[in-house]
Amino acid sequence: MTKELGIALLGLGNVGAGVVKLLEDNAAAITARLGARPVVRAIAVATAGKKKRLVEVDPALLSTDLASTVARADVDIVCELIGGEQEARVAVLQAIAAGKHVVTANKALLATHGEEIFAAAEARGVDVYYEAAVCGGIPVIRVLREGLASDRVEWFYGIVNGTSNYILSEMAAHGRAFADVLKEAQQLGYAEADPTLDVSGGDAAHKLAILAMLCFGTTVDAAAIPKDGIDALDPIDFRYAAQFGFVIKPIVLGRDHGGRIELRVHPAMIPDHWMLADVPGAKNALYVHSYALGPSMYYGAGAGMMPTAMSVVSDVIEIARNIAANAGGDRVQRHRSLERKPALPVADVRSRYYLRFSVEDRPGVLGRLTTVLGEHQVSIRQVVQDVPDAGAGESGPVSVVVLTHEAREGDVRAAIDVIAKSVVAPTRVIRVMGPP
């Protein structure tokens, strides 16, 4: 008789419903790979009597009691799919204490409480898997943990927030304003009712913290990662980007500078011929440069019901294999070797920059800008002085756009502070990636 593997789902929203559907639709293949039949024994939800759900389940499975759901004797694996931080943290720690293996899709939880959760899991001898927490359906965690296990990641960058990428793609394609596209994205269900975490870079910073842990063996304070949101971008920046042969994308970047770790989240101008420039709408992609393999790139659906559920169920299968083999996954090797490595101060980051100054159209202004930049060791690659800003009239302010050579961020910021007295609006700063 086929053995059974007891599963508790915390959450029956987009991802939870996808898990139920995938376990049904792929039942035969999953059972064959597991060597056991996965059986959902209990599902915790916030509102038991909810009329409309994405999948139909036996109402007897539903409960609003997280604590008793995770502690059930007939459950081997708890899948945390409720999101948020505090309730998820408590439920996951209770599951671990009860000796359950855990799968979670929750990047906010791991970025904020990962150290505590991994330590508890290690002490209790259970696994915590989290493939869906970064890049949804793209198996980047597995690639970094297993595919590149013998390699050493030197740097990576990518697009890990589909909502921001969708918004910037629309702004670039149609010259639309940020607020306008965001409103539409909310109506279409691509953006949350409260989009703050997505557009501020907070969600991307959570994912970056997890990637940094895997790539560089460091724990990270996600809240301390320097980040710029996409909400300050203006259609005019997209026109200049196209003029210079760039595309603006929401980027996360990680680099190991011999033990000092550079991490940042911001929109960046990237060359329009890069593969990353073609990543459309809500898709995600990660470019990794490692010592032995060199460059490799991973692309696909960064969110969505079935892609995300696929990652969750694949984690369930991996844990089941560990149980069958009486092995502890990779938890011991990974979490014992983690340490807190120092962050590269943001002032020491080196990049090229796009600087857009709004200035009065009078003689000497351009000379003053270039002089101040030069005094701060910021050397100029290209300058474009344009017609008066839209709606400003003939005598209104003009945009002066400067593309710099590689410069130190601290020097660029110091120059902008000095120039602040000479401009009529805050200077727009966008980092530029790609070959010099």
Ligand SMILES: NC(=O)c1ccc[n+]([C@@H]2O[C@H](COP(=O)([O-])OP(=O)(O)OC[C@H]3O[C@@H](n4cnc5c(N)ncnc54)[C@H](OP(=O)(O)O)[C@@H]3O)[C@@H](O)[C@H]2O)c1
């Ligand atoms: N959606 C994606 O594409 C995606 C991609 C990658 C990762 N994730 C992550 O996956 C997780 C789930 O996302 P989702 O999109 O499925 O969220 P969702 O659609 O909002 O669903 C959340 C589910 O959790 C339940 N829930 C919330 N608080 C609860 C509580 N205190 N006790 C019991 N149940 C509770 C809700 O119950 P009710 O149904 O009764 O309200 C709902 O079923 C999040 O961590 C998210 O970041 C999502």
